[in-house]
Amino acid sequence: MTETPAFATRFVNLASPKMGTEAVACTDDFFAPMARMLQDGDPVWIADKYDDHGKWMDGWESRRKRTPGHDWCLIRLGVPGIVRGVDIDTSHFTGNYPPEAMLEGCRSAGEPGDATEWTTVVPRCTLGSSCNNFEASVSAAPVNWLRLNIYPDGGVARLRIFGEPVIDWSAFADDATVELSALKMGGRIVGYNDAHYGDVAALLTDGRGRTMGDGWETRRRREPGHDWIVIALGHRGIVERIEVDTAHFKGNYPDRCSVQGAVAGDGGSDPAKMEAAGDWPFLLEQRKLAADSIHLFEAADLASAGPVDTVRLNIYPDGGVSRFRVIGRLDR
Numbered sequence: 001m002t003e004t005p006a007f008a009t010r011f012v013n014l015a016s017p018k019m020g021t022e023a024v025a026c027t028d029d030f031f032a033p034m035a036r037m038l039q040d041g042d043p044v045w046i047a048d049k050y051d052d053h054g055k056w057m058d059g060w061e062s063r064r065k066r067t068p069g070h071d072w073c074l075i076r077l078g079v080p081g082i083v084r085g086v087d088i089d090t091s092h093f094t095g096n097y098p099p100e101a102m103l104e105g106c107r108s109a110g111e112p113g114d115a116t117e118w119t120t121v122v123p124r125c126t127l128g129s130s131c132n133n134f135e136a137s138v139s140a141a142p143v144n145w146l147r148l149n150i151y152p153d154g155g156v157a158r159l160r161i162f163g164e165p166v167i168d169w170s171a172f173a174d175d176a177t178v179e180l181s182a183l184k185m186g187g188r189i190v191g192y193n194d195a196h197y198g199d200v201a202a203l204l205t206d207g208r209g210r211t212m213g214d215g216w217e218t219r220r221r222r223e224p225g226h227d228w229i230v231i232a233l234g235h236r237g238i239v240e241r242i243e244v245d246t247a248h249f250k251g252n253y254p255d256r257c258s259v260q261g262a263v264a265g266d267g268g269s270d271p272a273k274m275e276a277a278g279d280w281p282f283l284l285e286q287r288k289l290a291a292d293s294i295h296l297f298e299a300a301d302l303a304s305a306g307p308v309d310t311v312r313l314n315i316y317p318d319g320g321v322s323r324f325r326v327i328g329r330l331d332r
Contacts (some may be wrong), residue, residue: 002132007085007162012188015161016040018205019184020078024111027071031061032155034073040199043091043157061096061155072149079184080107080144081163083121088133089158097129098150105143112145142166169235172330177240181326186234190310191274194218194227198320204231209322212248217320226316230277236263236309237328239283242297245323250291254315259284261308277312281305286316307331
């Protein structure tokens with residue numbers, strides 16, 4: 001089994017559609033469309049599924065190349081970022097995966113052209129059959145466009161780009177209110193005690209949940225205590241509003257919630273932050289929740305705890321939350 005590197009758990013997936021990322025162009029996607037490669041869910045195998053072009057595959061797959069050269073896919077990141085590592089996942093591609101791949105990046109106001117200067121993000125590397133292929137980045141330059149090159153052709157089930165969003169905080173006025181917890185603003189999940197169901201990253205994304213699987217849900221608790229999740233904010237701030245949305249959670253929403261916060265800084269490890277979080281001051285004391293509802297807690301509901309850069313959402317005793325938002329002013 002491939003060992004998961006630290007960058008794959010520490011950083012957000014910049015290539016996720018939840019970040020607004022799109023596959024824009026490719027040399028060929030005859031067998032499977034390029035957009036499928038960026039989907040968040042794990043790739044699946046459906047043995048007897050075929051379409052007009054042949055075997056249905058869950059990813060991006062080009063036809064067998066009969067001319068010189070190699071295939072590539074151009075990707076526009078929804079948020080500019082620094083790439084820390086990638087996973088070029090070839091799950092279910094066995095006799096049709098690319099033997100090698102390379103990732104390049106650039107910073108461009110418009111779609112890159114022939115004159116664009118590309119920076120190597122992941123040098124040309126060997127890929128394995130039907131497996132996760134983790135590779136560390138060799139560049140710390142911010143990029144908003146990526147080009148995945150595969151040699152010479154074949155299929156990639158998922159491309160995940162782990163990194164840090166780059167936000168121009170100077171563009172925000174001092175009195176502006178910002179969704180400090182949003183993935184697109186650099187918010188990230190530090191850790192949690194349980195996430196048996198759903199998609200944890202969806203908790204910090206736009207809009208309302210589309211289904212009960214589009215959010216964070218814990219298993220049924222059979223022992224004393226409660227469940228929790230720790231979130232690092234994109235920027236330290238003064239919290240003015242908290243939103244807890246239980247969309248689609250009806251027979252399984254938490255009975256109550258509370259929120260704690262502190263300045264945890266960038267120096268400590270994630271496990272250390274999770275261990276300390278239970279002792280942080282409360283921004284929001286325990287409040288009742290309702291099924292399938294948006295709960296807004298304004299300044300009058302919140303304790304004055306000063307600036308925070310990390311928060312812990314507690315749910316009592318267990319259940320599911322679709323979206324969680326921490327909104328406030330920047331503390332510069």
